[in-house]
Structures are given as structure tokens and as C-alpha cells.
Amino acid sequence: MFAFKSLRAAALFGAALIGFSMPNAAGAYTRVVAFRSSYGAGTVVISMSQRKLFYVLDDGRAIEYPVAVAKPGKxxxxxxxxxxxxxHPDWSxxxxxxxxxxxxxxxxPGGSARNPMGVAAMTLDRDQIAIHGTTRxxxxxxxxxxxxGCIRMLNEDVADLYDRVGVGTPVVMRP
Incomplete structure (x- = not known):
């Protein structure tokens, strides 16, 4: 029998076993999926063709988020x-x-309903590229x-990812 220190840990374990969605800290549903790759835990992997962002966990799993990716040519x-x-970043x-x-x-200004960055943004070490939220x-x-060129996420998803990553987190864009 397993003993979990938190309800979140128990829910993550259950989600990992059967691959269902569970509420995250922002109230959205996080989907833990099988994800076999050579990327280490904590890496952000974006699949352009799938229009998905994966936050790599350990043991062949990842949290999957739907995203918008760049237009052709961008x-x-x-x-x-x-x-x-x-x-709540400002945007120019x-x-x-x-x-x-x-x-x-x-x-x-940040917080404006017209601001396309949404509730949070994580800038990348590439010219004017970010992973960010969106407007309604x-x-x-x-x-x-x-x-x-940016990666656009639902606000509830970008808030969840924002809490999981830090400055220096590796990001990989795949076709």
C-alpha cells in the first residue's frame, strides 16, 4: 500500500497510472500522458505538428497542454x-x-483584457519569442x-506551467 503526503501526489500517481485528466492548481485540467523520450525531467518539449507542449516528468511521463504554434514561415x-x-506582463x-x-x-499594459500575453509569459533566449497565455x-x-513564433497557451495552462518551470529550463521545439 502506498502512503501519499498530499492529495496532489495521490492524484498525480493515479493520473500517471491510467492517463486521465486532473485539476491543476489553476483549476484547469492537467493531462498526464506517456511520453518516451531522451529529454530529462523538467524539459519543455513543443511538438509543432501535434500543437502540444509537454512538460517532461520522470519515468516516461509528461504533462500535455494544447497550444497554438507559429504560422507557416514564422x-x-x-x-x-x-x-x-x-x-501579467506588459506588451508592445x-x-x-x-x-x-x-x-x-x-x-x-499587463492585466488588460486586450493584452495578448495573458496572465503570464516565459520569454525564451531567442529574439522576441515567449510561451504565454492568451486573451479571451x-x-x-x-x-x-x-x-x-510564440507558443500560445490557455491562461489556466500557462499559469500551471509557470509554477513548474524556472529561468534556465530547457525548451525544445520539434517539427
Missing amino acids: EWLGSARIAGKYS PPAVVKHDHPNLPNFI HMRASIGTRASY
């Missing part, structure tokens, strides 16, 4: 690291976004190719 592949973590559109959407304001009207983009 994608990137390879390795990066989390360079910064920001709660990069030049390429401003060029395509000239009516966007030059600055949107952009939730439908999750599962599509919609961004300018």
Missing part, C-alpha cells in the same frame, strides 16, 4: 532556454506584428498555427 526549431518569467507589438497590424496600440477572444486559436 516557425522555429531547435533548443532554447527560459530567460525570464513575468506575471514587435515590428513584424505592427507592420501586419498597424492599428495595434504601441503598448498594452483568442482562445479559439489554441490547436492552430496562429502566432508569430
